[in-house]
Amino acid sequence: MIGASTRAMSRAHASPSKGEESGAGDSEGIDPDALLRALEMLAEREARFTERFYEIFFDRRPDARELFGPYSITEQEEMMRETLHSIHALCEDQAWLADNLAALGRSHAEYGVTSDMYPAFVDAFVECGREVLGGDIGDAGFRSLRRATSEITRQMSEAAETVPLKRSG
Ligand code: HEM
Numbered sequence: 001m002i003g004a005s006t007r008a009m010s011r012a013h014a015s016p017s018k019g020e021e022s023g024a025g026d027s028e029g030i031d032p033d034a035l036l037r038a039l040e041m042l043a044e045r046e047a048r049f050t051e052r053f054y055e056i057f058f059d060r061r062p063d064a065r066e067l068f069g070p071y072s073i074t075e076q077e078e079m080m081r082e083t084l085h086s087i088h089a090l091c092e093d094q095a096w097l098a099d100n101l102a103a104l105g106r107s108h109a110e111y112g113v114t115s116d117m118y119p120a121f122v123d124a125f126v127e128c129g130r131e132v133l134g135g136d137i138g139d140a141g142f143r144s145l146r147r148a149t150s151e152i153t154r155q156m157s158e159a160a161e162t163v164p165l166k167r168s169g
Pocket of ligand 1: 069156
């Protein structure tokens with residue numbers, strides 16, 4: 001599956017997108033081969049990656065930790081699986097992804113996730129990748145991971161804008 005996806009990658013990133021705070025502005029930063037390789041390596045080390053990711057992310061955004069229940073390991077693991085799955089789907093230009101991310105963006109707004117948490121998610125994801133993968137995937141791999149996670153979170157965040165603020169305090 002992964003091997004067949006490289007061709008579609010350029011199309012997936014040909015669509016215009018807004019710049020992100022994380023600095024990944026457009027499709028320039030994507031190297032499909034490097035990204036797919038990075039994903040494969042992350043999948044092999046998923047348990048460690050997931051554990052470290054949440055440590056790094058929650059360290060930076062303790063307010064995000066509070067949105068999770070006290071025994072939410074299963075949800076956290078599911079969330080990481082979904083993120084990795086979404087990156088694959090982005091590579092493969094899979095049609096279901098946009099609607100799925102929009103739905104996730106809306107449900108996350110209802111959990112209390114705010115748009116300013118998403119750049120921290122991207123930064124933590126890339127930093128964790130550096131830590132867990134070391135130099136194995138190179139700059140192109142890290143740049144591509146950043147670009148892909150930026151695009152996914154951008155779509156979630158954009159959909160969240162359509163959700164009326166439910167929480168007043
Ligand atoms: C700022 C970044 C994010 C925050 C703060 C966040 C927060 C949360 C929270 C609070 C939950 C609910 C956990 C519970 O029920 O106890 C959750 C669940 C989940 N998250 Fe995230 N999330 C973020 C990004 C993402 C991303 C990028 C994806 C995937 C593309 C994702 C996918 C999921 C999934 C699949 C679940 C399981 C339940 C559901 O489907 O809603 N999340 N997340």
